[in-house]
Amino acid sequence: MLAFAIRRSLQIVPTILAVVLLIFVLFSVIPGSIVSALSDEGRGAIDAQVAERMQKELGLNDPVHVRFASYVSKLATGDFGTSFRTREPVTSMLAKRAWPTLQLIFAAMLFAIVVGVPLGFIAALKPGGLIDMASMIGAVSGLSMPKFWLGLLLMYLFALTLGWLPSFGYGDGGLMYLILPAVTLGVSPMALLARTTRAAVLEIMTADFVRTARSKGMSELRVVKWHVMRNALVLILTTIGLQFGSLMGQAVVVEKLFSWPGIGSLLVDSVLQRDIPAVQGAILVAVLFFLIVNALVDLLYVVIDPRIKYS
């Protein structure tokens, strides 16, 4: 298990290096992108001498491989560069915003699991029934709904009309501020979890070992608890893991809508201001989060399902 954990963790490294290379190519090799971004927010033509001076200061005249090596060596020491706009180290900007983003993602996932998994179970236990139809229509709707629209509607109803919750902001970081953004972010993973759980349970219900358990006289509750739930868990966990990672991407819109001071809103603000070091840093952190979560899910498989063996 330990050997597998180490091997799986090391598998992240080449992907991270490839992402670093891709981001480096995207922002550094495309001619003039950084210089034009620094000058007049990229809207106007700049003086050739100024451009030349900036190229030299930023080391853009060095050969590409030298620039890449210097970029990677800085990243390895946790140096993401300095923000073009605030002149603050990007690492400290990211550190300040990491906790609010994690809070939001975990709360959204908690909401998705607590609502989605039981909903899928109930739907699967009586397929074709009223609850099944209603929950599956709800699930398709949840997947099709733009988050920022849902967030606006929730904000209008629960904050501005009923006055139960604050409409936006982080406040003191308390639960009340977290509820609306977390529910908004959690709706589509909830819908997907409900569909996955239903499909997994329906498939397992017809498996031979479930029929055997029933024929031994095991009560339905025990069959569901000991056989169906445990076997459905692997597929449910896969969905949770994949959704966890993708929530980082989806959080961008929700954070911006609710003025949540996380990495997503930093990314959007940095893109709008063409603050390239901050954009690069935020993207790398988001990708790293996605990869780490996926590796953790792989490790959890082994714990949950002993039939899964990794060589």
Added chain:
Amino acid sequence: MPLRFNLVVGGTLFALAVFVGLFAPWLAHTDPVMDANLLNAEEPPSWTWWFGTDAQGRDIYSRVVHGARISLTVGIVSQLINTFIGVSLGLTAGYLGGWWDDFVNGLTNLMLAIPSLIFALAIMAVLGPGLTSLLIALGLTNWSFSCRIARASALSLKSQGYVQAAKVLGYGNLRIMVTQLLPNMLGPIIVIGTLGLGSAVLAEASLSFLGLGVRPPYPSWGSMLSEARDQITTAPWLSIFPGLAIFLTVLGLNLLGDGLRDILDPQSRSTRV
């Protein structure tokens, strides 16, 4: 859900959105950009103003109708680019194999490691906001699923008898891929393309909402919602109708994709969620 329900409801919703987009100039009551009149500002929905008016007195119904044109065009064009890239890479990788297959596989895994909206934001950061940047960003970031499908199909089809026969007849690789493999993998590609179109419409709306896509005063559903955000208390109808348009269009595409999968790719029915 019944087999045909998805297809009928989804197809109707999507056809309605396409119809509205195609005939927008005839369906709209006023010009969506120019016909501003402060005397009509923030009128709630009524028989005169079906969806109400905004702070500049522009007719929201006309803007939603014209928004269909922009949102669907961006969605369809970007999804066509994605499908073209994905199918070209996947088909060649699966059929030719070797180092090219390894390279495409690595590239696809890399794309899957970066959330597509975040990658699109990165491209927008380089290119700057605007419609062309939006098309490029959305067209380059969501091809990995069609690539996987095309690769898997090519791998299973290339050992079929008719492909071997084509080889014996002296067909070149390109001719075999285009005339023998491609027509036989169209079903799953259409399904993935339809589902991807829904994601593309959502992504366009998200980026325009963030101020990076279609810029005001031109109406796309996302940019309309972005403008409406500050007036949610005084004029909630500004948010309701463009959002409803996105929701119904994406719902239609998702249902249509599910329905098409049942018909064109029945093998996946037992494993899908």
